[in-house]
Amino acid sequence: MRLDILIAGVGGQGNVLASRILARAAMEAGLPVRTSEVIGMAQREGVVMSQVRMGQGDYSALIPTGQADVLLGLELAETVRAINKVKKGAVVLANTATIQPVSVSLGLATYDTRQLTAFLQERTATLHLFDATALASQAGTFKATNMVLLGALSALDLLPFSADHLQSVVEKMMPPRLLPINQRAFALGRQAIGGA
Template identity: 60%
Template sequence: MSLDIVITGVGGQGNVLASRILARAAMAAGLAVRTSEAIGMAQREGVVTSQVRMGDPLWGALIPSGGADVLLGFELAETVRGLPRLKPGGVVVASAAVIVPVTAALGLAAYQEEDLRNYLRRNVENLHLVDAGALAEEAGHPRAVNTVMLGALAGLSIMPFDAEHLLRTVLDIVPAKYRGINSRAFELGRRAVGGY
């Protein structure tokens, strides 16, 4: 089995860490893996896109446009921007979280949150909107959004390994003092899409 995943968001959301966790989990499951990242101009709040390819055959690290099986969107506008990467019938797991760009915060542009949600609902057949920010807070830390999103992805049972394997990988990577928070965040994400 092969699986191509595009992760999109903005700097500071844990996008790159999430891609590394997925890659490590795939390698531990005996799968071939390729990854790639494109990091925006700003360290924080610049666009960040990661690609994770796992399985066989793998020809390169870049997923062709229209070729991703899964789009994991950490921020609403970036999820919409990433849709051309998704193949027809692909799965979108999107955080309902928004990070308003500076131009919108200054009143120079509009950030139309509800329009973005409606666009996703109209244009994505397999859409799972997750209130990842609220779930991360519930788990104990606002920066656990990436783990919530990995839990949601695992809850859909589309990975070539089980949810427990991915959770073990998360807990192996995060510092010991954050393992409880990340374990709760993962389970909350998993439950948010009906997986358990």
């Protein structure tokens, strides 16, 4: 079995940490894994795209266009931007929260949330759309949005390891002071998708 996961967002959302957690979980489960990250020019709020490929076979760290099995979208517009990377029938978990670019703040561009949402609904066979940032804030900080999405992913039985295994890796990789918030965020993500 092989699973290709694409994570799209902007700087400061924990995209890279989420990809490293998935990669470590795969390694600890005895699976070959390769990762790649593209980080935008700005450290905060620049485009960030991570790719995690796990399972047997010969393959590079880059997911070919139209071949990702799963897309985790930390930010709505970045989810739309990455949609061409997923295969037909892919599962998309998308955060409805937005981080509007400077061009929108300056009045040079628009950010139409309804249009972006409609685009995703038209282009995606299996779409789980919810406000992951609000759930992260409920857990203790909006910065745990990545953990909400990892929890949601773990509830879908797509990963080649258990939700408990993924959560144990989260617990190993978090500083002790941040662990309770991230555990709550993970659990809220699972609940958002109907997991226990």
